[in-house]
Amino acid sequence: MRILLTNDDGILAPGLKALERMAREISKDVWVVAPETEQSAASHSLTLHRPLSLRRISARRWAVNGTPTDCVYLAIHKVLAGKRPDLVLSGVNRGSNIGEDVTYSGTIAAAMEATLLRVPAIALSQYYDDGEYIPWKTAEVWGVKTVRALLKEGWPKNVLINVNFPDRPAGKVKGILAGKQGEHEVFDAFEERIDPRGRTYYWVGQDHVEDVQGGRGTDLRAVNEGYVSVSPLHLDLTHRPTLTRLRKVFN
Ligand code: MN
Numbered sequence: 344m345r346i347l348l349t350n351d352d353g354i355l356a357p358g359l360k361a362l363e364r365m366a367r368e369i370s371k372d373v374w375v376v377a378p379e380t381e382q383s384a385a386s387h388s389l390t391l392h393r394p395l396s397l398r399r400i401s402a403r404r405w406a407v408n409g410t411p412t413d414c415v416y417l418a419i420h421k422v423l424a425g426k427r428p429d430l431v432l433s434g435v436n437r438g439s440n441i442g443e444d445v446t447y448s449g450t451i452a453a454a455m456e457a458t459l460l461r462v463p464a465i466a467l468s469q470y471y472d473d474g475e476y477i478p479w480k481t482a483e484v485w486g487v488k489t490v491r492a493l494l495k496e497g498w499p500k501n502v503l504i505n506v507n508f509p510d511r512p513a514g515k516v517k518g519i520l521a522g523k524q525g526e527h528e529v530f531d532a533f534e535e536r537i538d539p540r541g542r543t544y545y546w547v548g549q550d551h552v553e554d555v556q557g558g559r560g561t562d563l564r565a566v567n568e569g570y571v572s573v574s575p576l577h578l579d580l581t582h583r584p585t586l587t588r589l590r591k592v593f594n
Pocket of ligand 1: 351352382383384436437450
């Protein structure tokens with residue numbers, strides 16, 4: 344099995360090293376094509392207005408001065424042309440990608456791009472509370488189990504899998520739960536500041552809201568309660584019940 348690895352935290356990220364160790368337990372045929380610099384929250388952006396470079400670091404390791412989507416695109420069309428990967432693993436992201444995070448995430452977007460290019464893909468993210476201690480070993484140990492179980496079961500070609508690991512040591516993880524995408528509580532989280540020239544600028548971003556559970560059977564709930572969360576996502580964003588209603592109104 345040929346496995347392509349990428350991420351949105353950049354080629355030097357510790358989570359990518361954890362992902363490599365995980366992938367090598369599954370296959371010896373592992374390739375890395377990852378962004379030169381951090382691309383968190385890049386979402387599914389493709390670089391159209393400047394050239395891209397592929398920098399070869401070693402035989403099966405490349406860096407791209409672009410987004411996670413650019414990496415998957417160039418990996419499949421160029422680096423692995425004629426030897427398509429059987430699986431794309433994206434991550435392990437520094438921080439969870441649960442609830443509406445999935446719409447911002449570059450980690451998930453890489454898996455989306457692979458899915459569009461008809462390569463099965465799994466996005467993996469490690470939840471943490473304290474940035475000083477991120478339990479990468481949890482992702483590594485549970486990642487191998489989760490990916491193996493997913494590969495055995497399989498999933499449709501227009502679906503990608505979103506996996507999140509809880510913030511606790513591997514031995515304290517309660518198990519693996521499949522669930523739906525949850526919802527964070529949306530709140531204002533930006534700072535307005537004044538620069539040295541007297542101009543106003545803004546710094547956007549959201550802090551974690553610890554007490555939000557995201558509803559029953561969700562990714563948020565599973566991760567908060569100490570389980571590995573597995574959510575199947577698809578690129579069709581259509582909301583079926585509303586479509587049924589609108590068809591009656593318009594068609
Ligand atoms: Mn990231």
